[in-house]
Amino acid sequence: MYTNQRSKTGLLLATVALVQFMVSLDLSVVNVALPSIAAELGFDPVGVTWVIHAYALPFGGLLLLGGKAADRLGRRRLLLAGLALFGLASFLGGLAQDPAQLVAARAAQGVGAAALAPAALAMLTAAFPGGRERVKAFGVWSAMNAAGGALGVLIGGVLTEFAGWQWVMFVNVPIALAALALTARGIAPDAPARPQGRPDVLGAVLATAGMTFLVFGIIRAEQRGWTAPPTLAVLVAAAVLLAAFAAVERTTRRDPLVRPGLLANRSVAAANAYNLLLGGAMASAFYFVSLYAQRVLGTGPALTGLQFLPLALGVIAGSVVAVKLGYRMAARTLLTGGGLLTAAGFAWFAMISPDGRFLTDVLGPAIVLGVGFGVCLGPLVATATAGVAPAETGTASALLNSSRQIGAAIGLAALGTAAHHRSGPRPDPASLTDGYALGLWLGAAVFGTAALIAFAVLPKSDKP
Structure with a gap:
């Protein structure tokens, strides 16, 4: 019985890790291919950014609704639906013949990700409620999460250069199919939570609209x-929509989308x-x-992606350290120490x-930053x-x-704006480097602030 239970939880962990790898991979694999996509499909310089933004808008806007749906309808059910939509949208995106088709496919990917990401993480949380197995499970999850993001740059560069930009979309299809098969055959259906009243439709509309407007506003700011x-x-x-959402959640007699008391939890709020x-x-x-490697050092897409490999390996090493x-x-100690180490990596960068x-300006700081980031992820989740x-x-x-x-949206818009302002309207390699360096110094300050929050707010004795 014990062996059978361990086998089931091991299969669930493998499935969730694969799902998270796919989501993280998709967030970075497309970036390197943007110039090729723009040239082949006829995007203008501003329009091509919607290949990224079309994914970010529904993903950010629908996440809260997706999390609540996972609780009310069942996590396995929502994970299957999200994986099916994500895989289909990835396939259709690779077949796109014009900008509208690709942007529509990316938006559908965002909807699928908003369903599957919270469902998968909720399944992991329920399967490993505490103890050593929880620490190990979140260590595996965090390693796959960060490895997907870092390896996405490498995979995107190689696929774009040697197979064509379409494969940065097609690459998700076999991963989604494998995750679907693992979920359908190896994970038993879970019982949905008993509803505490009728669905909070008004809260869902306000939250989704407010989050969507927030992400769109940040895009416009950029x-x-x-x-x-x-x-x-x-x-x-x-701001008005999210304020109205908060007011509705405090007063509604229906089952709230986000119970106000959840954010009153000290650990949840700090995390x-x-x-x-x-x-x-x-x-x-x-x-x-990535821009420094390509625009200043003159590195091609594939080699730029390869140069991110030490960062990915550093993240995996940091995740192993966090487990040990x-x-x-x-968790307070790990998040504080990991945050300070990551800030040091930013400062070195x-x-x-x-x-x-590469050997003098990228390799060392990439390893330090990656290890620090890996130490943070598991305890944070x-x-x-x-x-x-x-x-x-x-x-x-x-x-x-x-x-x-x-x-990510706010940071990229704010730090990117500061870097571009420092570089000036007609940047040369020296001014570009100056701008990127400013952005990285600001990143160090941001991570230092995160470490301070962990040290000041989280309890001293709680284990992750």
């Missing part, structure tokens, strides 16, 4: 500036604040280092020079879902995914 009237109008609308900052800093790191230390140390080389009622694990997982997604 393209037109933070003080442009259209940007301000969208951000104000987002999501940490995750917001982590998302902003790490998205910027991939962006600045997680048996004895509190910020010392790049216009005539730099475990903390964000610790002590949460079984009926709310989907919601808690969606909150964590939302904070990462919103943080």
Whole structure:
């Protein structure tokens, strides 16, 4: 009986890890292919960014609704639906013949990801409620999460250069099919949580609209500036909608989308604040280092992707360290130490020079940053879902995914704007390097702030 139970939880862990690898891979694999996509499908320089934004809008906007649906309808059911939609959209995206078709496929991918990401993480949380097995499970999850993001740059570069941009979409199809097969054949259906009333339709509409407007406002800020009237109008609308959502959740007699008491949980609140900052800093790191390699050092797409491999290996090593230390140390200690180590990696990266080389300007800081990031991930996810009622694990997982997604959008827009302003309108390699260095210094400050939050807010004795 014990062996059979371990086999079932092992299969579930493998499935969830594969799902998270696919989601993380998709967030980075497309970036390297954007110039090829623009040239072949006829995107203009601004329009091609919607290959990224069309995914981010529904993913960020629908995550809370996806998490609640996982709790009410069943996590396995929603995971299967999300995987099917994600795989189909990836296949159709690879067949796209014009910009509209590709943007539509990317939007469908975002909807699928908003369903499967919180469902998969909620399944993991329920299967490993505590102890050594929980530490190990979240270590595996975090390694696959970060490895997917880092390897996505490598895989995207190689596929774009040697097979064509279409394969950055097609690559998701076999992964989605494998995850579907594992889920359908090896994971038993779970019983949906007993509803505490009728669905909170108004709250769902306000949250989805507010999150969508927020992501769209950040996109507009990146393209037109933070003080442009259209940007301000969208951000104000987002603030009004989210404020109305908070008011509805406090007063509704229906089953709320997000119970207000959930965010009153000290660990949940601190973990999501940490995750917001982590998302902003790490998205910027991939962006600045990739541009530095290609625009300053003159590295091609495939080789640029290969140069991210040490960072991916560092993340995996950091995740192993977190598992080893997680048996004895509190999450507060790991998140503080890992955050400071990651900040040090950012600071080292910020010392790049216009005539730099991979061995002197990229390799060392990539390893330090990767190890620090890997140390953070497992304890962060475990903390964000610790002590949460079984009926709310989907919601808690969606909150964590939302904070990462919103943080990445805000961080990339804000730090990218600062870097581009420093580089100037007609940048040369020296001014480009100066701008990227500023962005990386700001990333170090952001991660230092995250470490301070972990140290000041999280309890001293709780284990991940």
